[in-house]
Every structure is written in structure tokens, then in C-alpha cells.
Amino acid sequence: MTTAENGPPARYHHGDLRNALLEAGRVLLEEGGPSALSIREIARRVGVSAPAAYHHFSGLDDIAVALAEQGFAELAERLQAAPSNVNGQLAPAGMAYIAFARDNPGLYRLMFGEGFGGAFAADDRIRALRSQAYEVLKDGLSRRLPAGEIGTAALFLWSLTHGLALLMIDGQFDPGTDPDALVAAVLRLSGKGLPTSAERTDSV
Amino acid sequence: MTTAENGPPARYHHGDLRNALLEAGRVLLEEGGPSALSIREIARRVGVSAPAAYHHFSGLDDIAVALAEQGFAELAERLQAAPSNVNGQLAPAGMAYIAFARDNPGLYRLMFGEGFGGAFAADDRIRALRSQAYEVLKDGLSRRLPAGEIGTAALFLWSLTHGLALLMIDGQFDPGTDPDALVAAVLRLSGKGLPTSAERTDSV
Numbered sequence: 001m002t003t004a005e006n007g008p009p010a011r012y013h014h015g016d017l018r019n020a021l022l023e024a025g026r027v028l029l030e031e032g033g034p035s036a037l038s039i040r041e042i043a044r045r046v047g048v049s050a051p052a053a054y055h056h057f058s059g060l061d062d063i064a065v066a067l068a069e070q071g072f073a074e075l076a077e078r079l080q081a082a083p084s085n086v087n088g089q090l091a092p093a094g095m096a097y098i099a100f101a102r103d104n105p106g107l108y109r110l111m112f113g114e115g116f117g118g119a120f121a122a123d124d125r126i127r128a129l130r131s132q133a134y135e136v137l138k139d140g141l142s143r144r145l146p147a148g149e150i151g152t153a154a155l156f157l158w159s160l161t162h163g164l165a166l167l168m169i170d171g172q173f174d175p176g177t178d179p180d181a182l183v184a185a186v187l188r189l190s191g192k193g194l195p196t197s198a199e200r201t202d203s204v
Numbered sequence: 205m206t207t208a209e210n211g212p213p214a215r216y217h218h219g220d221l222r223n224a225l226l227e228a229g230r231v232l233l234e235e236g237g238p239s240a241l242s243i244r245e246i247a248r249r250v251g252v253s254a255p256a257a258y259h260h261f262s263g264l265d266d267i268a269v270a271l272a273e274q275g276f277a278e279l280a281e282r283l284q285a286a287p288s289n290v291n292g293q294l295a296p297a298g299m300a301y302i303a304f305a306r307d308n309p310g311l312y313r314l315m316f317g318e319g320f321g322g323a324f325a326a327d328d329r330i331r332a333l334r335s336q337a338y339e340v341l342k343d344g345l346s347r348r349l350p351a352g353e354i355g356t357a358a359l360f361l362w363s364l365t366h367g368l369a370l371l372m373i374d375g376q377f378d379p380g381t382d383p384d385a386l387v388a389a390v391l392r393l394s395g396k397g398l399p400t401s402a403e404r405t406d407s408v
Contacts, residue, residue, distance in 0.1 A: 035239075035319070090398065113374055114318065115239070121375060130376070144398065155368070155377065155386070156393040160360070163367025170317055171325060172334070173359065182359070189360040193397030194294065194348065 012048070018056045020046040025067050029106030034115035036106075037064060061119035064110060065126060071111040072129035075100050079136040093140050094161050094187040095180075101165035102179075108169065112162075134158065160190055216252070222260045224250040229271050233310030238319035240310075241268060265323035268314060269330060275315040276333035279304050283340040297344050298365050298391040299384075305369035306383075312373065316366075338362065364394055 012020060024045040028036045039060050043053040057063045075097070082096040101108040111130075113120045120126045138154045145153055164186055167173055175182055216224060228249040232240045243264050247257040261267045279301070286300040305312040315334075317324045324330045342358045349357055368390060371377055379386055 033321075112370070112376065117237075117374065141398075152386070152389045153393065153398050155371075156364070156390045156398070159368035159371060159390060160364045161367070162371060163365070163369075164359070164363035166316075166370065167359075167363060167366060170321065172316065182356070185356045186360045186363060189357065189394075189397070191397050193393070193395050194345075194357050194360070 012046075017046070017048065017052070021053055021056060021063070022066055022070065025063055026070075026104075026107060029067065029110055030104065031106070033106050034064070034110045037067075037110075037115070039063065061116060064116045064119060065123050067107065068111045068116075068120065068126055069129055071104065071107045072126070072133050074104075075111075076129070076133040076136050079133060079140075090140060090144075090157060090190060091184065091187045093137065094157065094190070095183060097161040098165045098168070098183050101169055105169035108165065157190060160187070216250075221250070221252065221256070225257055225260060225267070226270055226274065229267055230274075230308075230311060233271065233314055234308065235310070237310050238268070238314045241271075241314075241319070243267065265320060268320045268323060269327050271311065272315045272320075272324065272330055273333055275308065275311045276330070276337050278308075279315075280333075280337040280340050283337060283344075294344060294348070294361060294394060295388065295391045297341065298361065298394070299387060301365040302369045302372070302387050305373055309373035312369065361394060364391070 021042055024042045025037060027045070028038070028041060037060060039053050039057070040050050042063065043050045046053075057066065078096045078100045079093050082092040110116065134154065137157060138150055141150045141153050141157070164183065168175060168179070168183075225246055228246045229241060231249070232242070232245060241264060243257050243261070244254050246267065247254045250257075261270065282300045282304045283297050286296040314320065338358065341361060342354055345354045345357050345361070368387065372379060372383070372387075
């Protein structure tokens with residue numbers, strides 16, 4: 001950015017600089033994935049020195065954790081805002097989950113530890129925020145299922161949406177001309193299960 | 205390894221060295237994930253010089269592609285060998301898929317491009333092998349579903365098993381004391397769908 005390369009160092013109020021650094025981190029994440037994160041590059045982009053960035057973050061792990069926190073908070077908001085959740089319908093939440101990952105593929109990969117697995121596994125804030133997003137999912141299920149079945153059902157839905165989101169953002173299959181319709185069709189199967197030609201419908 | 209550090213360079217027949225290099229690559233993958241792959245370290249471990257390794261592989265991408273090829277071939281074998289596939293039952297194939305990922309977490313992450321996304325996206329061999337594993341899954345479904353429903357159903361099952369496998373190998377949830385039973389319970393939902401308390405069972 002021109003400020004860093006051609007002009008004097010940029011000046012920020014305390015909170016503004018922290019936010020500017022995180023914003024630059026998100027741009028880097030979406031440009032090159034979690035491995036593209038670098039404090040020097042983040043600082044360069046907002047026009048401050050690396051030491052100025054270290055004033056706000058103890059290191060790259062700390063920035064990564066802060067970015068993942070933003071991600072989980074935004075994901076929980078999206079799930080909560082998904083329409084028609086009142087009757088225990090699950091497809092809108094599933095669509096919202098996958099849309100979040102497709103809108104923020106670099107951030108989504110980071111949230112699940114790519115490149116920072118060690119740092120995240122030990123971080124209580126990440127664990128708490130991940131649980132919080134998961135609770136939104138379970139809340140939706142509680143309107144539909146008896147308490148004893150919610151755990152397995154939530155893991156089923158999370159696996160399905162996590163897997164589909166990653167296959168899509170990793171370009172593992174050709175989503176055709178209408179990816180949203182494909183996602184909706186796949187999610188629909190979570191409610192009715194795969195049809196079977198056998199007599200016994202429990203013959204999975 | 206002692207040969208490299210204390211003894212004379214190891215001597216291999218042509219094919220043996222290639223296999224030894226790949227074997228060392230797999231050990232590295234499982235020790236530190238895709239980012240731990242390094243030609244120098246692979247060569248060091250089998251007790252040859254880096255140039256000797258370059259005689260077999262044009263670079264790190266080439267080794268990564270060869271390792272992923274091994275992975276997809278082994279995954280397809282495991283799916284084909286899954287018991288009880290004759291009646292279109294899906295749980296055994298799903299269990300086999302997830303067991304493969306849990307047995308080879310570093311390799312599994314590599315197969316889906318972690319760290320080598322660019323190299324893999326452009327590689328026809330990877331694409332062909334991935335398709336081949338996918339065809340095994342579709343074959344199982346063809347005994348159960350009309351042709352027009354197989355595509356969506358296969359993507360549904362692949363998403364579910366891919367997501368569950370990654371959540372497990374990434375340690376994203378506590379699988380409790382009997383992970384196999386949990387996997388089986390989650391896969392069972394793919395056949396019957398999530399129960400609903402609402403009247404309309406299509407109310408996903």
C-alpha cells in the first residue's frame with residue numbers, strides 16, 4: 001500500500017490499529033490461505049512497523065486466534081439469523097453454514113486449525129467460541145428431537161455441512177451451474193435419509 | 205536414521221529407492237502433516253543425497269502427488285473390501301472410509317490438497333484416482349437408488365464421511381470412549397434421516 005512504501009508511517013488510535021491489522025490479516029487469508037499469514041506483511045499493508053503490530057499481538061499465533069475468534073462469532077451470528085429456524089427446520093441453518101464457508105474460505109480453513117492446529121488446540125477462547133456456534137445448531141435440533149438424540153444428530157449435521165463446505169471451497173468436485181440448488185438438494189437428504197430399494201428402511 | 209548420519213550412503217536398486225523415498229515421505233506426513241514434507245529430510249532419512257532423490261522425483265510437488273496417488277488407491281481398495289456392500293448397505297463403506305482417514309491422518313489431509321492445492325488441482329492423475337474412489341461409492345449407491353438420484357446421494361455421503369473424518373482427525377470434538385460406535389451412529393442417520401417431531405417429514 002502506498003502509505004507504507006511511499007509515505008510516512010500511518011497513525012492509528014489504539015483500537016483502530018488492532019482492527020486494521022485484523023482486517024489486513026483477513027485479506028491475506030482470502031488471498032493465500034492460512035499459510036499466507038505473516039506479521040511483517042500485515043504490518044506492511046496497514047503502513048506500520050512490525051514492532052507496532054507486536055504491540056497488539058504477541059505473535060502470529062495470537063493474530064490467527066483473534067481472526068478465528070472473529071470467524072466463529074460471525075458464523076454463530078449467521079446461523080442464528082438463518083430464516084425459518086422456528087419449526088426446527090435444518091436446511092436454512094445448513095445453507096447459512098455453507099454460505100459462510102464459501103464467502104470466507106481462507107478464514108474457514110483457519111478456524112479449523114489449518115496451519116495453526118497446535119496453537120488452537122490449546123486455546124480456550126477458540127474452544128468456547130466453537131462450542132457456542134455448535135450450541136446454535138443444537139438449539140435448532142432441540143425443537144425437533146428428544147434430548148437423548150441431539151448429540152449424534154448435531155455431529156451428523158456438522159459433519160455433513162463441514163464436509164460439503166470443504167469439498168466446495170477446495171474445488172474437489174464440479175458444482176455445476178447452480179451450486180446453491182445442489183447444496184439444498186444434499187441438505188434435504190439429511191432430513192429424509194437416503195431412499196432404499198430394500199424392504200427394510202433401517203438397512204443402512 | 206543411523207545410516208545417513210553415521211555410515212556410508214545407502215545403496216538401492218532403482219525401484220527400491222523410489223519406494224523407500226515414498227515410505228519415508230509417509231512417515232513424515234504422519235509425524236508432522238503435509239507441511240513437514242521436505243525432499244532433503246526424506247533423502248536424509250533413507251540415507252541418500254538430495255540429488256539422488258531428485259533422480260526419482262522432479263520436486264516436492266511430484267513426491268506429494270505420488271503419495272496422494274498411493275492414498276487414493278488404498279482408499280479405493282478399502283472401500284471395495286468393505287463387507288456387506290452387496291445389498292447396497294452404506295454403513296460399512298462409510299466406516300471403511302473414516303477408518304482409512306483415522307489410520308492415515310497426514311496422508312488424508314495431503315490427498316485433499318492441504319499444502320499442495322495448486323499442484324493437485326492441475327494434476328490429471330490425482331483427478332482420475334479421486335474419481336475412481338468416488339466411483340466405488342457410487343457403485344454401492346447404484347444398488348439402492350435410481351440413476352437420477354445417485355449424484356446427489358454420493359455427494360451427500362462423501363460430504364458426511366469427509367466432514368466426520370476431518371473433525372475426528374483434527375480433534376474438533378471429544379469422541380468419547382467408543383469412537384467406532386459414535387461413527388456408526390452418525391452413519392446410521394444417513395440412511396434414515398433425522399427424525400422430526402413435526403407432522404411433515406419433508407420439513408427439513
